[in-house]
Each structure stands twice: as C-alpha cells, then as structure tokens.
Amino acid sequence: MISFDNVSVTYTSEKEMALSQLSVEISEGEFICVLGKSGAGKSTFIRTINLLQPVTKGTVHVSGENLDRLSEKETRRLRTEVGMIFQHFNLIPRLSVKQNVLTGRFGQKKAFENLLGLFTKQERDLADYYLEEVGLLPFANRRVEHLSGGQKQRVGIARAMMQEPSILLGDEPVASLDPTTSKNIFQLLTRLHEQRQLTTVINVHDVELAKNFATRILGLKDGKLVFDGKPNQLTTKVYDDIYGHDIKSETFASQIK
C-alpha cells in the first residue's frame, strides 16, 4: 500500500536530515501509530505520504505509484485518495460544519462547482452520513468556530472521510485535546478503520493511546526508524531507543505496565 525505500528528507533551513534513509512497508488495512520525540521526523514522515513534503532522496510508493514521477494533476488525484487530519484541525472559519465537511470533496470536482457550491444530492447525503458517523449531525449548520476542540477534530475527520479515501493520515490529531476526548477520537478512528479496512497512519505523543489502538507501532528517532513492531513488543529498552535516556524511563515504564 505504502512503501518507503531509502527515503531521506532535508530541509533547506536545517543541516540535519528530517528523515534519514528510512525504509518501511505499510500494508493495506494496518492501523499504525508513529512514536517519537518532537523533531524526530514524525510529521515529515506522514507528510511525505500525500506529498505535502517532497522527499530529497529515495522513493515513496503509494498504491503502486511512484510519488517522484507525479505531475501536478496526478498529485492532486493521489491526494484525493489520502485523507488527512491535523493537530490544529485546519478547518475553514466562518463556514458551517457541513460546508467544511463538503470541502473534502474539492479535489474531485470542477473549479466552478466548488466556487458556486454545486454539490450533488448524493454528496450532500454523504456529508450527512459522515456527520452522523462522527456524532455531529445536530450541529451541521453551526459555524465551526463555535465548536469545542474535540468537535472540531470530528469535523476534520468527517472532512477527510468525505474524500472516501483508502488511506487516512493523522498529524498529531489529539495533541491539543484532553485525555478523555483523545480517547474518544481514537475510538472513532478505530471504528472507521475497522468498517472500511482503512489504512491508517497516525503520529501520537501519548504512548498509552498507541498501545491500545494501533495494530503496529513505528518508532522514530533523529529521522531514523528505531522500532517497528507490535504494541506488545514495546519494552523499556524500546522507549529508551525512541525517547533517549534523557527522559525519565520510569514515567514510560509505568505507562507500559
């Protein structure tokens, strides 16, 4: 489904590599959580999958396509197959919940249809369906600024699902939410993943969430893959590998138990 072959990413502003010779295969239907300290390359990793970040060296394949060789039009088509949710939700202010969800369809429509808001009955029903899925149908006509953080992320998820993607990416989707809301969001993501065999790749800070919900965990440190395994293979040593000795291992040790 997704394969990284010797991928490196260097930002022009920095000397160090954000990703360094990373190779990994992700199969269809996996639910992957990516762990790592801030600056470990988690965001860069996720963002190379939908080409928000181009790679410097190596190749990434998504659904059998080499991302290196895509024209702008093909890139846009690929992005319609990859949904993404963000830490700060990135919703469009002043639009309603439902209008925001419908923007998920933008990549699949003509410019004038988007400009004039010409959506088919089918698309509007689909928006309602996903709003129901994320529990926000009663809020469909409310402006997004008036929602809580958790609700905003649900709108973000509905917008991504509106693309009817085969892959769902999450760039720290719960980092600005409280623990209970974070758990609810992960439960929702698991449900969507199970219903549709959606390949899901999510960055997360909270090890406990990763352990409870992921089918596979990747650990990044300084742009390198230092762990790739099942949640039950996470040991204190693995934590040290991912987070380094500078962080108190006891805190994490207590989290794995």
Place this chain on the structure above:
Amino acid sequence: MIWFRKRLLVYLIILSVAIFLSAKQAEFSLISLFQLNNTWDFIQRNFWPIRWELLPYLLEQSLVTLGVAFLGTFAALVIALPVSFLAAANTSVSKFGYFTIRSSLSLVRSIPEIVFGLVFVVSLGLGPFAALMAIFLHNVGVLGKLISELVEAADSGPQEAMKSVGSSRRIGQIFAIIPQIWPNVLSHYFYRFEVAIRTSLVLGMIGGGGLGQSLMNYYNSLAYESMATAIVIIMGLVILVDVMGGIVRKRVI
C-alpha cells in the same frame, strides 16, 4: 534606569533635530498660536445663523458626494481583492509577477487623489465622474496593498488542509484565505469609504461636483453661513458612514 539604553539618547537627539527643522519649515510661531482666538471670532461672527433653507439642495449635493465615494471605493475593492492575491508573497504566481504588481500598486498609491483629479477634470471634463475615477484609482492601490498584507498574514493551516484534499491551488487559496480575512477586509473598506467622502469634498473644490463644490462656491462668494450649513451636513455624513460600518462589521463577525 534599566529601561534606558545609550541608544535612546541618539534617538532623542535625532527626534529633537527633526522637530526643530519641521517647526522652522512650517513657520511655527507661538505668537501666532495666541491668534487662534481670531479663528474662533471668525467662526462666531460669520457661521451663524446656519441657513437651514439650503438643506434640501445640500442634501441633494451630498448624495453626489456619497455616490462618488461609494462607487469609487467599491469598484476599487472589486478590483483590489483578486489583485491582492497576486500581490501577496504566499499566493502570487511568480516572483516577477509579485514584484511587478506590488510596485504598480505602490505607484498608483503614491499619486494623491487630487493629482488624479486635476488631470481627469481636464481630460474627462468637470463633474463628479472625474472625482470618481480619481478615488477609484488611488483606492485600488491602497486596498490592494492592505488586503495583500492580510493575505500574507493568514493562517496557513486551512490552506494546507485544502491542499491535502486535492483541491487546486486557486480554489484552495480562495476558500482557505477569504473567510479568514473577510472581517478585516470590510473594516479596511469602510475606513477607505469614510476617507473617500472627505476626499470627494476636496475633489469637489477643484471641480468634481457634490458638496465640496458647493462649499467652495460659498467660500469664494463669502457666504459663510451657507458654508456652515454644508459643514454640518459633512459632519453628519461622516458620522453616518462610521456608524454604518460599525453595524456591518458587527454583523459579519
């Protein structure tokens, strides 16, 4: 003295020199300042009683002023909004395009409306249309610059989200940026509208019609009471637009 650094002393000296030189250029004199009394005398003696019978005529003229200011700035907004996207570093088509449009906007903005007005009165003829064109051109420059700065300062998050759903660059920018900056666009617009009312008065004095022209005619024929009536109407007009702008902005936010 922890707040004060040596550099402040240098600034203080530069500022003092600038104030001194400016005062000299402006022929500022304390003695003349005491003659401000004369101004008050002049107003008291000549501006009273206000001639209310001129009201219907002056209200009609104020519609001309209002029309010139509104259409001039609104047409400028319609042009400036798309142009500002080409003049913003984050949404421009190319570096070359960005610099060309930015500098054209600066150029248009650097020419005062009264200069445009003087030219148009000659080329288009006396009357409000010359004033309209002068206000329009200058405001394309001003609004284009102000809105392009709003575009540059807009949060990039929604733009990234639009990119990730596969939307085209332009559509993504329109949806991710305009809703964010809309209240500020309106507030800039209403401020420019208010300024344009005052400008159209000045343009009236050089033959651009409306209240300004009446005001100038009264002044030249020493009809100060009539002039006072016009001033009262101008004040009312500016306050009206200010209040209207406030209401619209409140509704939008």
